[in-house]
Amino acid sequence: MSELSVKHLLGIKYITEDDIRLIFETADHFKEVINRPIKKVPSLRDITIANLFFENSTRTRLSFELAEKRLSADVINFSASSSSVKKGETLIDTVNNILSMKVDMVVMRHPNPGAGIFLSKHIDASIVNAGDGAHEHPTQALLDCYSIRERLGAVKGKKVVIVGDILHSRVALSNIFALQKLGATVKVCGPKTLIPKHIEELGVGYEGNLRKALEWCDVANMLRVQNERMEISYFPTTREYTQQYGVNKALLDSLGKEIVLMHPGPINRGVEITSDVADSKQAIILEQVQNGVAIRMAVLYLLASKIKHNEDR
Amino acid sequence: MFTDTKPFSNEGLFYCQTPKKVDEGILFHKNTYFCTLNTIQRLPMSQKVLLNATEVHIALHRLACQLIENHDNFQDTVLIGIQPRGVFLAERLKQLLQTDYKIKNIRLGYLDITFYRDDFRRSVKPLEANTTQIDFIVEEKKVVFIDDVLYTGRSIRSALTAIQSFGRPTEIELLTLIDRRFSRHLPIQPDYRGRQVDAINKEKVKVCWKEQDGEDAVYLINN
Numbered sequence: 001m002s003e004l005s006v007k008h009l010l011g012i013k014y015i016t017e018d019d020i021r022l023i024f025e026t027a028d029h030f031k032e033v034i035n036r037p038i039k040k041v042p043s044l045r046d047i048t049i050a051n052l053f054f055e056n057s058t059r060t061r062l063s064f065e066l067a068e069k070r071l072s073a074d075v076i077n078f079s080a081s082s083s084s085v086k087k088g089e090t091l092i093d094t095v096n097n098i099l100s101m102k103v104d105m106v107v108m109r110h111p112n113p114g115a116g117i118f119l120s121k122h123i124d125a126s127i128v129n130a131g132d133g134a135h136e137h138p139t140q141a142l143l144d145c146y147s148i149r150e151r152l153g154a155v156k157g158k159k160v161v162i163v164g165d166i167l168h169s170r171v172a173l174s175n176i177f178a179l180q181k182l183g184a185t186v187k188v189c190g191p192k193t194l195i196p197k198h199i200e201e202l203g204v205g206y207e208g209n210l211r212k213a214l215e216w217c218d219v220a221n222m223l224r225v226q227n228e229r230m231e232i233s234y235f236p237t238t239r240e241y242t243q244q245y246g247v248n249k250a251l252l253d254s255l256g257k258e259i260v261l262m263h264p265g266p267i268n269r270g271v272e273i274t275s276d277v278a279d280s281k282q283a284i285i286l287e288q289v290q291n292g293v294a295i296r297m298a299v300l301y302l303l304a305s306k307i308k309h310n311e312d313r
Numbered sequence: 314m315f316t317d318t319k320p321f322s323n324e325g326l327f328y329c330q331t332p333k334k335v336d337e338g339i340l341f342h343k344n345t346y347f348c349t350l351n352t353i354q355r356l357p358m359s360q361k362v363l364l365n366a367t368e369v370h371i372a373l374h375r376l377a378c379q380l381i382e383n384h385d386n387f388q389d390t391v392l393i394g395i396q397p398r399g400v401f402l403a404e405r406l407k408q409l410l411q412t413d414y415k416i417k418n419i420r421l422g423y424l425d426i427t428f429y430r431d432d433f434r435r436s437v438k439p440l441e442a443n444t445t446q447i448d449f450i451v452e453e454k455k456v457v458f459i460d461d462v463l464y465t466g467r468s469i470r471s472a473l474t475a476i477q478s479f480g481r482p483t484e485i486e487l488l489t490l491i492d493r494r495f496s497r498h499l500p501i502q503p504d505y506r507g508r509q510v511d512a513i514n515k516e517k518v519k520v521c522w523k524e525q526d527g528e529d530a531v532y533l534i535n536n
Contacts, residue, residue, distance in 0.1 A: 002441040029442040033428065037450075038478040041428035071428075305434060 004302045008127040010116045011136035012177035020181060024146055026298035027291070034070060034293055044073035047304050050103045052095065053130070054080040054110045059265055059289065060130050060140070064107050067296035073304075076103070091115065092122050099125055104307055105300065108132075113170075126303045134168050134229070140264055141174035143295040145182055147288045148219055151260055156183035161213045163189045163245060164223035164272055167196050168230065171223060171264045176202055189213040190245055193234040210245050214255055221262045222247060222272045238271055248274040252282065260284055363491070363518070364508060364531040372507035376488060377409045379505050380457065387419050389483075390455045395472055396425040396443035399460035401522040402490055406459065422447035424458075426471040452480030461520040463489040466501035491518050491531060 004019050012020075033041055049068050053061055061077075068075045078098065095106065105126045108116055113135035120127050131137040149155050160179050166172045166188045179186050180203060187205040188195060195206060207213040214220055225241065235241045247261065261273070261283040269275045277283060364372065384390040387410070394403030400423050410416045427442040458472055469487060476482065490507035496514065510533065512518055517534045521527070 002438070026442060029425070029427075029444070032445055033478075036478045037480060040478070042474065043428045043433050301428075305440065307434060 004306065007303070007306055008116070008120045008129075009138050009299055009303060010120060010127065010129045012138045012141050012174045012181065013136065015138075017181045020142065020145070020178065023142055023295065023298045023302065024149065026302060027146055027294040030070075030297040030301070031291070031294040034290075034297075040070050040072060042072045043301055044068070044071040044304050047071075047104045047307070048074040048076070048102060049105045049107060049300070050076050050078060050098050051130075052078045052098070052106060052108045052110075054091075054108070054115075055131070056081075057109055057130070059292075060109065060137075063289070063292040064128075064130060064139075064296050067293050067300055068107075070293070071297055071300060071304075073105075073300070076101075091119065095119060095123055099123060105303065126307060128299060128303065131170055134170050134173075136174045136177075137170040138174050138178075139292070139296055139299060140171050141178040142299070143288055143292045144171075144175055144221060144262060144264070145178045145184075146291050146295055147262065147284050148184075148260070150287065150291065151284055152218065155179065158184045158219060159187070159217045160184050160219045160221060161187045161189050161207065161217040162221045162223060163210065163213065163247075165194045165226050165229075165234075166190055166199065166223070167194045167234075168226045169223050171221075175221060176204055187213060187216065191235045191241065210247070211251065211255075214247070214251070214259060217259055219260045219262060220247070221264070223264065224266065224268055225271060242271050246270075246272055246274065247277055249276050249280075252277060252280075258282060262288060265289070360519075360532045360534040362530060363510060363533050366529040369490075369507075369529040369531065372490065373405055373409055374413070376490075376505050376507060377406055377414060380406070380410070380488070381414060381416070383486075384455065384457075387416055389453070390457060391420040391422065391449060391451055392457050392459055393422050393424050393447070393451075393472075393476065395458060395460040395468060396423055396427075396445070398462075398520065399458075401525060402461050402488075402520075403459040404524075405522075406488075420449050422449065424472055424475055426468060426475050429471040429475040431467060431471065447479055450480050451476060451482045454480075454482050456482040456485045458485060458487045460487075460489050462491045462493060462518050463487070463501075463503050463506075464493045464496055464518075466497045466499040469501050470499050490520060493518060 004022065005016055006014060006019065009015065033039060051061060051064055065075055103125060105128065107128045107130050108119065109130040110132050113133035115132045116127050116129040129136060129138055145155050148158060152158060162172050162175060172188065176186050187207050188199060189207045189210055192208065199206060207216065259282065261277065263273060263285045265285065267273060267278055269278060278285060392403055392407060394400035403421055407419050407421045410419055423444060423446045425443040425445040427440050430440060433440060456476060458469060460468065463469065473485065476485065486504040488505040489503045492503050492506040492509045493512050494509050495511060510518060512533060515535065519532045519534055521530045523529050
């Protein structure tokens with residue numbers, strides 16, 4: 001296997017276990033590259049990538065942009081707040097306008113679930129989904145699993161609990177698909193109001209008690225409480241959420257084993273995770289960020305290798 | 314079908330060691346057969362031995378001695394094997410220099426050039442990367458690139474770009490076991506060569522190593 005089975009990365013649901021393994025193996029090589037004195041390779045020097053962010057993002061966008069630049073691609077950036085989207089242009093029109101400037105790949109974040117899939121049916125360029133509403137965020141799930149593989153040696157057979165706001169989280173859904181494809185067992189934990197009703201249909205267990213969940217797991221992925229996505233109150237107060245679902249040092253120390261803690265960022269320090277825990281050796285939050293660049297380089301490289309040289313001339 | 318096929322060329326040719334039926338492949342040497350992956354064809358192919366095990370052995374010793382002549386005790390010199398096939402030759406030379414010529418502290422690294430190649434998206438098969446392993450800085454060092462066959466020179470061009478990521482060497486030399494004359498696309502020539510070969514474009518040169526292929530030998534294959 002040296003080729004992805006797909007032309008776009010729209011979600012983990014649409015790729016195979018072999019695809020994930022290929023991305024990981026390629027990311028291993030790029031991780032070595034980004035630790036060199038000169039961190040750049042010329043592979044994508046004749047590729048132009050448009051970063052279309054219809055929703056705010058800092059780290060994902062920086063990570064993608066850095067990955068693109070380390071591969072020597074030409075990069076154009078677009079954010080909805082400063083564009084003609086505000087003037088009423090449709091998504092297809094916006095993207096086609098950008099593509100007519102000879103762009104080969106599109107990295108897109110959009111507030112509506114399925115935006116990437118919709119776009120893939122209407123345009124020729126390769127699309128990488130950088131988050132679509134509460135649907136999927138495939139590169140985040142890939143880098144999470146890659147970080148688990150790096151820390152624990154493998155993903156297969158590991159027990160992972162995803163804690164927090166599962167209902168509004170695209171990270172949770174992509175992580176569930178990716179972890180299951182790689183042979184891990186997944187449970188979710190959080191206030192009942194923030195757990196989707198039919199989560200068991202995905203083969204995911206539910207645990208309401210954080211202590212029990214942490215005692216069961218090898219890895220805990222702490223999600224951020226996404227206040228900006230909540231139109232109604234899902235729990236009484238942030239303080240109450242923290243008391244029930246926040247991880248602190250005392251709780252971790254009382255488990256009798258060392259678990260790995262992850263967080264997709266940005267952290268609400270003192271809400272889902274306390275500062276001393278976030279900065280402890282058990283947390284691999286900064287490794288996740290570093291691996292994010294390598295994973296995104298691998299995804300872009302593998303997708304670009306499917307764009308045939310002659311087709312875009 | 315063949316079970317342990319390994320790609321041999323970009324044109325879909327494979328070789329393997331254990332075909333289910335002997336008559337399904339072309340006998341290459343000893344127990345290695347040529348085949349295409351899906352349709353087993355009888356390929357009109359002939360091969361001749363360019364170097365046998367003894368000749369490879371002699372060439373390796375000569376190359377090692379030439380390296381010592383120019384690099385003395387290797388204090389300011391690093392050896393770089395070009396992935397994938399150059400690393401076998403590089404390992405052999407390192408071994409020789411250490412055991413037979415008692416040179417200590419030979420630094421050897423592997424360089425993968427996949428991300429630097431100029432045929433990305435031009436070949437039918439996607440390019441697969443190998444490990445790069447360079448645990449030292451090449452800044453202010455003499456670098457010796459080691460590869461098994463020098464053909465068009467494009468791999469070495471990529472390697473020249475790739476090595477820049479690890480610093481600025483004082484000089485770079487090239488050592489190849491086989492130098493295919495008259496087939497260069499770029500003005501690149503080896504500083505040390507095991508054997509010069511006049512091979513026409515259709516012919517292929519295959520270097521076999523005991524560690525990988527069961528014997529030390531160099532073949533010229535005509536198909």
